[in-house]
Amino acid sequence: MKLGTQNNSDPAYLRMIAPLGITHICSTLPSRKLDEKWSVDSLKRLKESVEATGIQLAMVPLPLSSSVIEKAEYPSLLLGQSPAREKAVDEICQMIRNCALAGIPSVKYNMSILGVVRTAPTTGRGGAQYSTFKYSEGKQDPPSAAAPMSADLYWERITWFLDRVVPVAAEHKVKIACHPHDPGMPKGKGFKGVETVLGSVDGLKRFVSIRENPYHGLNFCQGTVTEMLEDPNREIGDVIKYFGTRKKIFNVHFRNIQGKFLDFRETFPDNGDVNFLNAIRAYRDVGYDGMLMPDHVPHIEGDTGGLMAFAFCYGYIRALMQVLEREG
Template structure:
């Protein structure tokens, strides 16, 4: 069954009203990093997540997906501290299960997330869009942590999934991997692995589980197959 949802920030904005006027009943939400009521709790702890879900429900939305993540760069790079980061993900998944939030959207882009070289490119009808021009990155400096290969990223992803997927199965929370954005590798010396249909097949084969899924981002999958 296809459910139409909109990504909505975890505090009410005018977009919430527009979404309801458009007939949308499901929210893809974020974690409440800026909630002043957290009072020492992390955004992925039970009470902050409960309050976030209640806010969406008060606006008439069912919180169907969390598309936000605890810090994960140590885990992606296989550095000391990765087990502590993985523990925060496990806490998030357990609390999502307790609150019947069924899907967690995550990604495996290390050092930087989605990347654009321009945030005001002129497009159809005079609209402004974001864009990425790989030629402008040809001489960009490397990241502070230095290069990392694609195979290292695969090894670290497998380690992560073997720790996390049993918990996801126990709590019936689906993991949905978002593609690299843009789906190019390397960028600034950093490998990027979620950038092709073949690599997404490798993902689901890496640690087979009904909870090991994908985020079908139409834009990035179109770029992969263009």
């Protein structure tokens, strides 16, 4: 496994964090649309600038971000709007082809309508602010611009996308890693008129079975997956085993929570409910060899850009990796 990051691909920043043991990166988004920054030459320059710092460029994000549909780069894909969605999927496919030609082996993306849904933050260790979600406190109004979005309709839109993109990824040998919906919502109720079909383990199982292919898998956000569970510490190992043995985990957001489905808050890796040593052993046991990285961190007063919080997470993950190394 590799210690990874996704926060900033500026060489000055990478030179600052490389001494922490970080060896691989998912870059920041090259551009919100297919333009010169997505050209093969530009992607090659990105790769060269990153790797000049000693950190390997392993992944780039597609402009399918975890934002609400009203701010999405390509809203037509999930709104089912033709001919805009045909043009959008053509552009996404061209980005994947260009990544292959630039020597970039994987991309990540979202199929998000609601974005990352949270309620008011709560105070955690040492006064840090923890991102929190309580379904009972969530504001259902106004409804999403995509509402009503039933599970069946959402699956139709996702399947339409995968039918066109997975063959291109497979042909060009670029892994495409989708992030789960964050967080999962009650089946049949949803949130703001939208069913979050990638917000349950069963939904993720269905997702990876559509257009089954070695290049179609998950940006496995452990934090988001644990948010789907009633007993995260007990259940997460089996979920890692299911997707890991099927080689569907392409990247890991290694994040911890306190709480459970519909009532949780994001913590530091060492003070959540999930035993992270057991979790990293689960990845080892299924033969996972990709990146482990933090994605969200608690907010510490005075910690501009989360640099201190991220440094703590990098060090904690590196220490866990070292335990595995010494275990053989």
